[in-house]
Amino acid sequence: MEEDRLIEIFKWLHQHPELGMEERQTTEYIRRILTENSVRLLETGLETGLIAELGTGKAPTVALRADMDALPVQEATGLPYASVNPGVMHACGHDFHSACMLGAALLLKEREDTLPGTVKVIFQPSEEVNRGSALMVSTGLLDDVQLFLSGHTYPWYPAGFLGIRPGPVMAAADRFIVRIKGKGCHAAHPENGDDPIPALVAVITAFQTIISRSTDPFDSAVVSITRVEAGNTWNVIPESAEMEGTLRAMTKTVRDGIHRRMEQMAADTAKAYGCEAVVEFERGPDPVVNDAGICERAADTARQLGMRAEVNPPTMIAEDFSEYLRLAPGAMFRVGTGGSYDNHHPSFTADPSALFPAARFFATLAIQELDHLRDSNQM
Ligand code: NI
Numbered sequence: 001m002e003e004d005r006l007i008e009i010f011k012w013l014h015q016h017p018e019l020g021m022e023e024r025q026t027t028e029y030i031r032r033i034l035t036e037n038s039v040r041l042l043e044t045g046l047e048t049g050l051i052a053e054l055g056t057g058k059a060p061t062v063a064l065r066a067d068m069d070a071l072p073v074q075e076a077t078g079l080p081y082a083s084v085n086p087g088v089m090h091a092c093g094h095d096f097h098s099a100c101m102l103g104a105a106l107l108l109k110e111r112e113d114t115l116p117g118t119v120k121v122i123f124q125p126s127e128e129v130n131r132g133s134a135l136m137v138s139t140g141l142l143d144d145v146q147l148f149l150s151g152h153t154y155p156w157y158p159a160g161f162l163g164i165r166p167g168p169v170m171a172a173a174d175r176f177i178v179r180i181k182g183k184g185c186h187a188a189h190p191e192n193g194d195d196p197i198p199a200l201v202a203v204i205t206a207f208q209t210i211i212s213r214s215t216d217p218f219d220s221a222v223v224s225i226t227r228v229e230a231g232n233t234w235n236v237i238p239e240s241a242e243m244e245g246t247l248r249a250m251t252k253t254v255r256d257g258i259h260r261r262m263e264q265m266a267a268d269t270a271k272a273y274g275c276e277a278v279v280e281f282e283r284g285p286d287p288v289v290n291d292a293g294i295c296e297r298a299a300d301t302a303r304q305l306g307m308r309a310e311v312n313p314p315t316m317i318a319e320d321f322s323e324y325l326r327l328a329p330g331a332m333f334r335v336g337t338g339g340s341y342d343n344h345h346p347s348f349t350a351d352p353s354a355l356f357p358a359a360r361f362f363a364t365l366a367i368q369e370l371d372h373l374r375d376s377n378q379m
């Protein structure tokens with residue numbers, strides 16, 4: 001696997017972004033390169049996404065995971081290989097992830113005969129809307145995986161840097177909708193109704209105390225209200241009001257505690273205003289919790305390869321990588337990709353020079369983890 005060739009692949013992927021569940025061209029492109037290099041592909045039965053397999057086909061088995069989807073963003077990087085698809089852009093670096101794990105697969109292919117087990121390389125569709133990982137898991141093809149590894153582009157470290165942090169690194173993210181039912185009436189005679197608007201305002205104010213008054217100060221969590229809606233004219237008190245937002249937490253206990261607190265606060269506050277409140281939750285991904293042993297060994301691997309390993313800060317952003325961690329332990333690392341803009345920004349860029357070292361890091365770590373699993377089985 002030549003570095004120049006890998007950068008070419010990355011640039012092609014960057015130029016041809018596709019939204020979640022529409023990654024047909026991307027899937028075809030990656031499939032063609034893997035097939036040309038005689039890499040085995042597993043039959044997923046899915047329209048987009050791929051799972052490649054290298055090595056003995058027997059235990060121990062580890063997995064490398066990339067995601068492939070882009071965002072509905074109009075690219076503003078001015079790069080010579082900018083998106084050719086209007087309104088769609090690889091603004092989160094999933095093109096980098098796909099190229100990186102493709103590179104790792106091809107590096108592993110070069111030494112396939114010596115692999116002490118199996119490496120499955122996952123090219124997952126639709127991470128941005130948190131659907132793809134559950135689909136990949138539902139194929140059953142990952143049931144035998146003993147350890148999952150993944151990486152994410154990180155603009156705040158330059159190329160050659162890795163962020164490796166044990167424990168919770170990314171948040172659980174749930175969506176909530178609060179619906180308040182009151183009694184509408186003429187705005188000139190509010191005494192004839194139960195106005196849901198002051199009730200909603202009181203619930204919003206009450207929610208501001210969930211983190212400050214009901215959450216352990218040593219735990220991290222967020223409640224953000226992002227949409228508020230009620231009424232449609234000036235002289236009618238509406239029947240109902242609603243709001244929605246997101247809650248984020250790093251542990252299951254905190255997450256569940258906030259759910260209960262929100263339900264209780266909304267119901268009791270609304271009741272004081274003569275209204276009824278219902279909270280609906282749409283559960284998103286679990287938190288991503290990195291295995292400490294893997295992180296320690298990964299930092300060693302990084303140093304052996306001349307990379308800089310740092311302990312990156314955790315984030316309240318969510319990742320559906322956590323779905324794989326229900327099957328087996330794993331870790332997700334930050335891959336320094338430089339640039340001056342955050343992920344999801346129209347000017348986000350990933351430094352191509354970060355690519356080959358990252359691919360080599362994941363290939364090397366996969367082999368070292370196979371060795372580690374084999375050794376620990378023999379003990
Ligand atoms: Ni992303």
